[in-house]
Amino acid sequence: MNLQLVELLTLLSKQPDATAMATRAARWAAEALDAETAAVVRAGVVLAGVGVRTGANPLVGEVLAAAGRPEPLDLPELPRAFVAAAPVTDRGPQPTQLVLARAEEPFEVEERLLLVGTGRLLGQALQSARALSDEREHRRRSEALATEREQLLGTLREREQLLSSLLDLQQAVARRRPVEEVLDLLAARARGVLEGDAVVVVLEDPLHPEALRVVARDDRPGALPCAAALAHARAALAPAGPGRGIHPGCVWHVAPVRAQGRVVGGVVLLDPTGRTEGREHLLGAFAEHASTALNDEYTSTSLRASYYDQLTRLPNRTLFLDRLAQGTGGTGGTGTQGTGAQSGDPGEGGLALLYVDLDGFKAINDRHGHQVGDLVLAAAAARLQTALRTQDTAARLGGDEFAVLLHDVTPEQAVAIARRLQDQLAEPVLHEGTALRVGASIGVAVVGHEGTTPASLVPDADAAMYTVKGAARGPEADGVGLFHAELHRARTARLRLEADLARAVETDEFVLHYQPVVDLEGRPLGCEALLRWQHPEDGLLYPDRFVGVAERSGAIARIGALVLRQACRQVARWRREGLTVDVAVNLSGAQLRPALLGEVRAALAEADLPATALTCEVTETVLVTEAHAIAVLADLRALGVRVAVDDFGTGYSSLAALRRLPVDVLKIDRSFVAALDQPGDAAIVEAVLRLAQALDLDVVAEGVETEFEARVLRELGCPTGQGYRWARPLPAEDFRAWWAARVGTGALV
Template identity: 45%
Template sequence: MVTPTEHAFRPQIQGAAGTEAASFRILIVDDDPSLRRTFPHVLARPGRIFDECGTIGEAIRCLEHEHYALILLDYRLPDATGLALLDWLVDHNRDEAVIIISGEDAIDAAIGALRRGADDYVRKPYHVAQLQRAVDGALHKGALEKANRLMSQRLKASERLHRYLVESSPDLIFTLDSAGRFTYLNPRVKALLGFDRSTLMRQPFATLVLPEDRKRIDNLLSQPGNLPGESFNVELRLRRNRLKPDGEAESITVSLTGIPMNTQEDDRRMVGLYGVARDISERKRAEEIISFQAYHDQLTHLPNRVLFKDRLELAIAQAQRRNGTLAVMFIDVDRFKLVNDTFGHAEGDALLRAIAARLSATLRRGDTLARLGGDEFTVLLPDITRPEDAEVIARKVLEAISPPIGLSKGQFRATVSVGIALFPRDGGSAEELTRHADVAMYQVKRSGKNAYRFFDPDLNTRHRDRIALENDLRNALVRNEFELHYQPQVSVVQRRIVGLEALLRWQHPVLGPISPATFVQVAEEVGLIGEISAWVLEQACAQVAEWRRAGIEAPRMSINLSAHDFHRSNIVASITECLERHALRPGQFEIEITESIMMNDTAGVTAKLHELRASGISVAIDDFGTGYSALAYLQKFPVSTLKIDRSFVRDLEGPMTNPIIAAITGIARGFELELVAEGVESEEQARALRALGCDVMQGYLFARPSRAADASAWLQCPDRLFEALESRVPLERLAGLAN
């Protein structure tokens, strides 16, 4: 064997697979050394590499280590004929091209060689051009066969991959013929629909489609010319091979992509359809859940505010076309906070669900019940012929709620307040009707709850005034619109001022003076009373400190506190800190509370009142006798003063003596409490009070509530106050009635 001869460049071979760079290794097997040397020269081409050997055995050893594009094989060799090598190539599945070069004249030799797989047979003697053509043809044929094999392998690999993807796809993949019948189904059909492939083959695709969707798919399959582009996508429900408990067939929702199979490029006639159906049931269920949550209350599953407004607007539009009437009810659960605070929010939720169920059972089929949030519900009553229809339903609502509702902690009797607004009488929009029903409901709340009421335009005016008052009240402190007036408490017998009551006044920039009876309750409801009480305390302390710096000795200062102030845990500390900040003695101040404070949170209130008394601050019960007066509370609470309400003093006009005042004065003496009578406006009232043993009085008879400058004048020259009083009523006549 000689060293291979290799040429420096490679030719371009044009084959079935395209133009590819090729390098050909050629093995020369001949026992004539001169021929072995000649062949590489006469057959030389760029990229051809030649190996040579002289026997069949050497050729086999070369083939065991190398692959050749072509073998030039002599027929007669020292150890065997070339047919032996051809047999070896067949036995070892080799694909080398072989050209037999032989000097045999017998035709049998050529036939035997060609039968054993030789590609060509060149008989000696031969012309060089003949050999060159044979070699070029064999190499070209080999290149084509190799390219063809590669292409075939790629096609088979692609087919295997495509089949694997189709067979393993999580989607249902199928083909239909021109009549819409299945011609192929992948195995996914069994898991997705429960059908065996064999049972569906040649069956119409439409048999799997639910009746409601069948018309759409029939139109798409029967009119392929109307398909958008080359494919279409549609959502369908397909029947499953399983029944629901009610006997109806189960179904799934799929997104179907169909690609028409046409006869040829220019012919749009459809001969079949390639389809991919993806199960989107879970996505559709998720969308339905999201949509439900967007328009329904998650606790009661009732429509929420958004859906209620949408339905109300639709009902209004329909009523306008028919000149009809509808009603909106606003329902609020009374005392709902009590359940939450007492039993917890879980019990409150259970109560709301129970109330929602009762309301739903009460309403008509076409009515809409919605939960706006918290304990508020709204009802749409379409197609009512007269207001009395809404009234009937409102009474049914109250009756349905009245039976006790069983909770895990016990039974609870709920009540509701119902406001009703009518279209078109009370408004022409959804927002206006809902707001007016709310205004009517709020009036029911203020009037005692557990009732219904129709909207009245006067209610809306008062409601707007109330909202305006709330807004102005929030800005009153910032704008410095509050001021304190002071009214003296006079001892008739001692002929001196024994106390001052600080009275809050609001000078509204537009409405003028506003009575505390008008705005204090509003301040309590909107949560401003704490700030206002703190301002009153600060101003009163600052005024007493200012009088002291001016050398004026102020008597005891009385300050009113709201029941809401005693809900604050730091109320006592805030009072004492204010006194310390202005360097005032606690004995100079008295805190006035109402009887209702004693009835709420008795233990907490008692502790705070004891702290006040322990610090040296007096405690007075204002308007005593008008609320929940009880001797037990007087024994429990550290009270120092009782104030007789002006309503009792007013009844002292004339010769009759009010027995309630007589009882109050007796209580004060029995408990050794100070006594102050409010609202004294006439001499007859003052004489009657003195006859009953009351010495300290407060009212217009002595002085009206006045600004700090007037109070300063009284304190500096109290004689002026009494001189003015004696010009109208001789004090001796009053003081002489003392016991």
């Protein structure tokens, strides 16, 4: 009997709910005791059974009364039935019983005991099922309550964030902060509260009331171009204009900003979610605060003053370009004005522009901090103003770039003034006993000289400055360049190259060649992915033709991301084919931003490539000059990616700095390898190898071209190298064949 009850317990434990348990127990009891009918009943209701319908049954009371009697009971379809019953101890609200009936044969004592055991087990199972059901219901209610509480907390947090943001804006206005700060704060807080892709404040231009301008913005890069914001604002602020509309991929909303009783601009929200509920109301609250700021007398005055750079008090780019437009518009296209020059007769000169870029400012800013950098910028601005005539205009264009507009000067006079300004800027700035020195690269363009027109004045001066900035600064170089026609041709070629680069990114014209990395015996270990551009007209271009332009135009970050994904996909493909290849990819300084970690993760995941198969290479100079690079590279190493210092020995790393840098590999620059026949250079390579050994770093010698170089490197203890001695950079298919030929076809799957 005990074995039978164990079997029943196992069956009941597998049932999903109480009804299934009761049905299973009734069926089991009927089979075990050879009964035609079995039922679980409570208060005259059949809960489950075999050979009987569930629900209310008028015979239940009569059957229960006959349980245990020696004489049989006649039941429908079951004459002369003997009845046995046992309590089901489930501690329910009403007593429950398990009832069996069979024809002709009374129940023996042992059978009645088995029935009692069955009732007890069923009761225990029903209690467990009820407890589990209660627990599940309690958990469901708890989760629902937690969800409601979380929603309530979210609503309270949103309201608190809104109230906090509006309070900050009110305090900024009350404390008479400059209007630029108020509107910048408003854009940032509005985007945070509204969770939009961008928030832009658009206002009338005080110099040109018929035009609108973007005065503050808080967005993700590329989220809402200024032109799009202005278009939305114009549409919404027109009489009876719409307050919302569709932007590609999102919905835009505009709330009007008023000053002195009329609409003067708007706050534009680009909402990628497409939600509308509550958006207009919240955006309107921020627009009201913008209106309050503009109606304040002090901030209204500050808005007019917003055309001046707050640090240097020079005209900013907006005001400078406006004055330039006025000046060139009054020259009749010649740029001449009869204001007189420092030398020469009045009226013989033209309009000139000096484009000034400070040399060495970034190093001071990084080394001494932004406050000292601001001190240097303010000093440079003061010297520019002091050295100029009253009719000339100096402006800060942004960062460490300035511009000077000269009236009525010849090209020679403009160059002379530029050199005088350069001498003034070269004087040291004293700070706490330290002499801080910057130089200046100055580009000069004069309307009417070498094809310069009023419209091309700024780009011509910028091109001349760019040429000076990029030239070697020898002892005879003066850092002043006068625009000439050849620069125009060079700029045209550069602009064409920039346009071609933008197209190449979209049309996937970049390809990778792979140069093997080997041990010094020539056994393949990995490769370095090297960028090439398959130009549709100019053929295969090497990086020296286009990387500099890509860095200046800002395209290098997108190109770098393409290289990263393409290299990971190719190496993953080789690995699936049986080639155990690791790959090194070069990173530019522009890529060393926090977003790089996500790009690397995505590239590895897309290719299904382990992080340990990827090495990211950066130049020694980038490591030293880009202050944020170390943190980004440390994050990459934490991901499992290796980091290599390229061209090691050509930069400025000290031993103390190298110990702190997050690197795994040193790559010895080709210039040292090529001079291994010189004792001094061989000693440098040996010192680098010892340094790497002491710091537990790997070493790769770059540009190994001869067996002599490979032999000397082996003797010095260099473990790995790459160069023409073993292979040039190869297209993917050629690299695969090269690798297979050296590891043997047996290594391939």
